[in-house]
Amino acid sequence: MSSFTQFDGTGDPSWHLDLYAQKMALDDHNDPWMCKVFPTSLIGAALEWFRNRPHKSIPDYETLCTMFLAQYCGNKKQKKCIASLFTIRQKKGETLQDFLSRFNMKASEITDCHPTTAIETFKLAMIQGTKFYTSLVKYSPPDIQTLNARAQIYIRLEENLAHRAQHAIFVTVENKPRERVSNSKSRKSQHASAPAI
Structure with a gap:
């Protein structure tokens, strides 16, 4: 059983x-x-x-x-209405992945949520000026599935840019001590080669 x-x-x-x-x-x-x-x-x-x-x-x-x-x-848990979606806003510094997950979880709690309304609400909630926001304004997806699929492209782009930025910081930090060492060596060689007065 x-x-x-x-x-x-x-x-x-x-x-x-x-x-x-x-x-x-x-x-x-x-x-x-x-x-x-x-x-x-x-x-x-x-x-x-x-x-x-x-x-x-x-x-x-x-x-x-x-x-x-x-x-x-x-x-009995009360059903949420579409108005609850209008309270969502993408936070400053929040990744697209985190925001999309949060939005989808909230949208799944609403019964009979029309796709067009959900998509328009998503656009309103986004931080304006991002590449994904511009994409949605230019070509509005017909349903949530298409929105999620397109979002994955921009999530990968966002993750790639974040990874490259971290790598650039790492390389800069790694190179600094070497520069100091090479600078100190060059100073020593200059002192050694300088004629005594």
């Missing part, structure tokens, strides 16, 4: 039902079995709630789901 993420009465009931259904995918046609196994996914107060159901009060799995959602409806 599959092991379940156990619900203790404090999480989102819809999320728990989705996880349970996913684990029971091979048996979801077997209604009595879905009901009998369900209490193994509960713990603590939630398990106590199930045990206190009157005998034969759960005729089928659909009724069980309805009762479960009604009991824990206060815990």
Whole structure:
């Protein structure tokens, strides 16, 4: 039998039902079995709630789901609206990779988010003047997948430039002591070759 993420009465009931259904995918046609196994996914107060159901009060799995959602409806995670995307802004110094990950995570929490709205919101949130921003203004992508694919090109470019900048600093720092050593040697040779007065 599959092991379940156990619900203790404090999480989102819809999320728990989705996880349970996913684990029971091979048996979801077997209604009595879905009901009998369900209490193994509960713990603590939630398990106590199930045990206190009157005998034969759960005729089928659909009724069980309805009762479960009604009991824990206060815990249900509220769906985020598109307005929450307008609060995102790319921070100064934040890499495109980090900003894209943060934006995509926020966008995934919104149901029925229209691609055009998401893309326009992304452009508004970006630091203006970057090469990627200019690319999006000139050629707006038709969907989020295309935006993400194009972003990977600019992420690689950004990482390459950052790597080259670090390498340049490293080379400069490495060369400084050698220059000092060579300068001190040349001074010594000048003193040695200079005629005594």
